[in-house]
Amino acid sequence: MLRFTTAALTAAFIAVSGPLLAQGAQVAFGGMQQDTDAPVEVTADQLQVNQSDGTALYTGNVVIGQGEMRLAAPRVLVIYTEGQGRIDRLEASGGVTLVSGEEAAEAERADYSIDTGTVVMTGNVLLTQGNNALTSERMVVNLEDGTAEMTGRVRTVLNQGDDAAQQ
Structure with missing residues (x-):
């Protein structure tokens, strides 16, 4: 006979009702604070620089690293702050992994604002945290x-493991 603890029942309720009720969710990401002043390293198959508009277009297996964070995409447009020679923002597209x-x-897309330290990911966002x-x-x-x-119809799948349901 299976017995469920209150915690297991609560978790099960959240797992079932979450996909039906959630319109937005606040979650932890990365388990650490990111140093947004750390150097940004970019590798790619190809680079095109446009001096007139202050952009650099990286294409083909683009990987961007800053501290412990890694961003990968087929295409990344780097926009520099006018007259300062420092990166203002990165626009990654074509399927992005952070x-x-x-x-x-x-x-599908990610826009990273260096100054504000925010990454806005849009289009079929999937966040994995362990088994969840x-x-x-x-x-x-x-x-x-x-x-x-x-935001935008949030769905959550929480995996509790076999031990929680058998107690």
């Missing part, structure tokens, strides 16, 4: 405090 610590997020998964249409990651907010 990894920080043991967590990973995927989306969350999906939405939009996620805003605050790299300075290690949090994220998901």
